[in-house]
Amino acid sequence: MRVAFFSPLPPSRSGIADYSAALVEELRKLATVEVFADAGKSFQPSSFDLPVYQIGNNAFHAHAYEMALKHPGIAVLHEANLHHLICDLTIRRDDWDGYVTEAAYNGGDTALAYAERVRALETGPDYEGLPMLRRLLERSRGLIVHSQFVASEARRAGFDKPIAVIPHGSWLPETSGRLEYRHKLGLDEAVPLIGIFGFLKPYKRIAESLRAFARLVRVVPEAKLILVGEEHPDFPLRRLITSLGLDAAVRVVGFTPLEEFNGYLSACDVVLNLRYPTVGETSGTLLRALGLGKAVIVSEVGAFAEFPDDVVCKVPVDSREEDALFEYLNTLVSRPHVARAIGGHARQWVERECAWPLAASRYLEFMQCVLEGREYVAQPVAPQAPKNDTPSAPVEAFLQTWSPTPAAVEYLDIHLTRLQRTLDLTPRGGDGDRVLEMGAYMQITPALRTKLGYGEVRGCYLGPLGRTDHKRAVSSEGEEFACEIDLFNAEKDIFPYADESFATVLCCELIEHLESDPMFMMAEINRILRPGGHLLLTTPNIGSLKAIRGILQGYHPGFFPAYLKPGPTDDARHNREYTPKEIVLLFLDAGFEITHLETGPFRELARPEDQWVEHLLERYLCPTDLRGDGIYAVGRKIGPVKQRYPSWLYS
Helix, strand or coil: CEEEEECCCCCCCCHHHHHHHHHHHHHCCCCEEEEECCCCCCCCHHHCCEEEEEECCCHHHHHHHHHHHHCCCEEEECCCCCHHHHHHHCHHHCCHHHHHHHHHHHHHHHHHHHHHHHHCCCCCCCCCCCCCCHHHHHHCCEEEECCHHHHHHHHHCCCCCCEEECCCCCCCCCCCCHHHHHHHHCCCCCCCEEEEECCECHHHCHHHHHHHHHHHHHHCCCCEEEEECCECCCCCHHHHHHHCCCCCCEEECCCCCHHHHHHHHHHCCEEEECCCCCCCCCCHHHHHHHHCCCEEEEECCHHHHHCCCCCCEEECCCCCHHHHHHHHHHHHHHCHHHHHHHHHHHHHHHHHHCCHHHHHHHHHHHHHHHHHCCCCCCCCCCCCCCCCCCCHHHHHHHHHHCCCCHHHHHHHHHHHHHHHHHHHHCCCCCCCCEEEEECCCCCCHHHHHHCCCCCEEEEEECCCCCCEEEEEEECCCCCEEEEEEEECCCCCCCCCCCCCCEEEEEEECCHHHCCCCHHHHHHHHHHHEEEEEEEEEEEEECCCHHHHHHHHCCCCCCCCCCCCCCCCCCCCCCCCCECHHHHHHHHHHCCEEEEEEEEECCCCCCCHHHHHHHHHHHHCCCCCCCCCCEEEEEEEECCCCCCCCCCCCCC
């Protein structure tokens, strides 16, 4: 599909610009997308199947709005009110006749009379009472919104064409900046920190928040609050802070670049994202906070009321608001484990429901439905890779029957936990499916056919390109297994397989041995996997509790950092070990989406004496998950390689 995408883009100070940049990146994996950010670029409608217009309620969206009226397509309505935008298009261009005409068109004689008073400077525009949606709704072929609230408002305004409710995509920023930004603020790890973010307008309930915070400081004197964002010129923010006696406890940080904005977000324990009145807008800042796993308090109104109750804390917008705010703040800072639990639910929810690839695929499906005149039904969240459900005990017994020599038995004893888990996570195959095991030792290779059902099992190993060894094994029970083992260098040689010829590739205990170019191997794996095929990768975890313990006690953190003694051996030392976060980046850069990620025992069981390391991480609110000795990752091929030389891996 060819899509014309009308929207502002960064560095425009618009949350929708950030939204569009993230969305376009994913849409371009599924369709041909050309972005029109302003009027300086010529648009030829015949070159596209459908235009999409990101419409927000400010001047940044003037071009998109005007083009949406000229060339009807899909309008993405980020809130159920465009009165400010219409004012920018008329009053600010000294077009009073245009403003009065639009008011009458949207609201009839009553709105016309009110608009004439606005023209006479007797009053201000009726921003809340007159949403100015009619002309856009009449011209649009379909509508995308982020909430049922905005969908209902559009229907109430008379829109009878297709509507898709597609949740706002969520960023999942890294949390590593928490301690750095607390240090920047002069705070240690234990100080309760609350944050308010974005343009600091009165409707964000800032006065009510400050009054509730003043009550909190009386019972939790060490609590602090930061306000990060541009100050509203007509709101006496600093005077209010002083009048409440909060100068020592509140800091106005002001506008910050996005990286610092995320850093201050990560430093907070609780985030306030209140709105009233509201016209159904969805806050990008809220989605960032949820993606960071923060406990967020929102107003129980409009689109915000639709968030699950275990994902956000909701306060009413009536006379109970200040009391409810205080009670929530007191609970969350006095019982930090409650705040962390809510934040954990929040991150899991946005990972599942608001991932950018999911938003992009829903966009494309809705556009296809509009083009074809079909009813749109939101696609469910993509299932994880199918896993083998064979119990571990039978697998252990099976593997033991394929260990005919003392050396094989010794290897199995050391690696049994890892081998069992690898088979548990490997997707099942069928008679027509091919699987490739890289670095095949013939330990689990027979199980790929016997236990997991693959029609063809292939192996490969380091050696001279062009040579293939025929391997044959007989179990202790007399069962025979044979397969071909192709030799080549996985980071230098083109793999001797056709494009899209495998359903699954296993890359186990291999990537840590590569000397110079791991992305070459990842690109080749991508090439030989069919679309939707799976890669299972296992490798030691350089971010494990064991590794952290080693560093703190003055030792090397690596799982196998030792040099090998000179002598006859085909073993290879570890050249680079990875963290789970790096494996995620590796998969994404190589064109895969992660369907499963875990860590666990590798060559030995967890050590109880490492619990002091876990307690240290908890004290500083550092992640304690994914700290096992080994990484197990499953990814699904969703497209070509994105970054051949990602900057996090190559200098």
